[in-house]
Amino acid sequence: MDVLISGASVAGPALAYWLNRHGIRATIVERAEKIRPGGLAVDFRGTAMRVLDQMGILDELRAHATHSGDARVVDADGNQIAIMPGEIFAGELEVLKTDLTRILYDLTKNDTEYVFGDSIATLTQDADGVRVGFERGATRTFDLVIGADGLHSRVRALAFGPKERFTQHMGYAFASFSTDNYLSLDRMGMSHVSGDRSLNVFASKENTELRVLFMFPAQDVPRNREAQEEAIRTAYENVGWEAQSLLARMPAATDFYFDELSQITMPSWSTGRVTLVGDAGYCASPMSGRGTSQALLGAYVLAGELSTQDSHEKALAEYEHALRDYVAAAHELGRQARDSFTIPVSQELFDAFAAADMGEHSPDEVALKNYAARVH
Template sequence: MNVLISGASVAGPALAYWLHRHGIQATIVERAEQVRPGGLAVDFRGTAMRVLDEMGILGELRAHATHSGDAKVVDADGNQIAIMPGAIFAGELEVLKTDLTRILYDLTKNDTEYVFGDSIDTLTQEADGVRVEFDRGAPRQFDVVIGADGLHSRVRALAFGPKERFTNHMGYAFASFSTANYLDLDHAGASHVSGDRSLNVFASKENRAARVLFMFPAKDVPRTREAQEKAIRTAYQHVGWEAGNLLARMPEATDFYFDELSQITMPAWSTGRVALVGDAGYCASPMSGRGTSQALLGAYVLAGELSTQDTLEKAFAEYEEALRDYVASTHEMGRMARDSFNLPPSQELFDAIAAAGTGDDTMDNLNLKNYATKVH
């Protein structure tokens, strides 16, 4: 079997790794010229930790852990009103996404064909494969095509239909960037909630830097950085605490990122020889805190089913059966996190959110098949 994967962030390389373990050849096409740096911190919990361990990268990821502690929640004048437990946003292990994507690339680059600086233009499903035409490269034939290309998936649009058909916009946008740790945060964070918008700062890179995260209501999501920064300044012009200082630092950031907060809900994650994994098929939004774990678990299960089932139809069906309930739970968590913006911040609220993610019977502890893997 020869599999084309679109997207070299998390789900794509993780899928390529497991496919190789099962003796299946994978090619990854990525629109960017290299693995994209930057991004939010990402965290792992429950079964995702076991998958990382089986991939042999858990120890290396632990060496890059952010060691994020609790975050103080402050009012407009900087006075502490509550403590947000680190378990809410840092899970069992938190790393910067840029470290995770680099580690996944290093893990797979010798066994996976990477095609950077290109993307899929058309997909034509045929009886014995999928003919793929690229924006730059020559057309090629693959047995299976997997979209691991995120919220704005090109594969999903080509094989399933317009994004609007499957997107549930949550009414918010978010932006992140790095700046100096001028607040002297020590492996900790600070957050301010002003009505329906929040401002969060977390220590990063062993306290040498800070990660800034804005979340605010937005119906129309601008696509140019100039318009995005203008939207943020408009949303936070009357917000207190450190809003003014952080807005002033924003234009200097080299890792600025902006996007809508949306969930992807689909009646099926596959059609014929094309399937989706991670955010492309079932994005729960960053508010859920489970996007990266979903990508890893989805890659693990999809590769396992492709290697053990007699038909693609059966493999894709078993893949969905294994993860549908989990995905429904992550979507619900994302919506609950959004709705919490309408509640006044309090210690009782944050303690309840933290408690919901503890215990052996939580959504993060999945009972997945232990797929036998070949050794290469």
């Protein structure tokens, strides 16, 4: 079997790893010229930790842990009003996304064909395969095409239809960037909530940097940086605490990122020989805190089913069956986090969120087949 994966962030390389272990050839096409640095911190919990262990990269990731502690929630004058337990946003293990993507690339680069600086332009299916036209490269045919290309998936648009058909806007946008740790935070965070918008900072890179996260109401999301920065300044012009200092530092950031907060809901993740994994098929929004875990579990299950079923139709059906409930739970967590903006900040609120993530009934404990025991 010869599989094309679109996207080299998390889901794509993780899927390539498992396909390779199961003896299935994988090619990844990525429109960027190289693996992209930057991005938010990402965290892992429950079953995702066991998948990382089976991939052999858990110890390496632990060496890059952010060691984020709790976050102090403060009012407009910087007075503490609550403590946000670290497990809410950092899980069992938190790393910077740039470290995760580099580790996944290094893990797969010798066994996977990476095609950088290109993207899929057309998809034509027939009984024997998928004919893929590229923006730059020559047309090729694959047995399967898998979209691991995120919220704005090109594969989803080509194979299933316009993004708007499957997107549930959550009414918010978010932006992130890094700056120097001028607040001298020591492995901790600080957060300020002003009505329906929040401002969060977390110490990172051995306390040398601050990771900054703005989250605020937005319906029309601009696509160029100048307009994005202006939208943030407008949203936070009357917000206290460190808002104005951080806005002043924003233009100098080299890792600025901005996007809408949306969920992707689809009646099926597959059509013929094309399927989706991770945010492309079932984005729960960064508010859920489960996007990276969904990508890892989706990759593990999809590759496992393709290696054990006697047809791709059965494999894709079983892949979806195995993960539908988990994805639905992650979506619900995302909606609950969004709705929490309408609830006054209190210690009881954060303690309730932390308690919901614990124990045998945690949504992060997912019963999956042991595909790793069946590798070639």
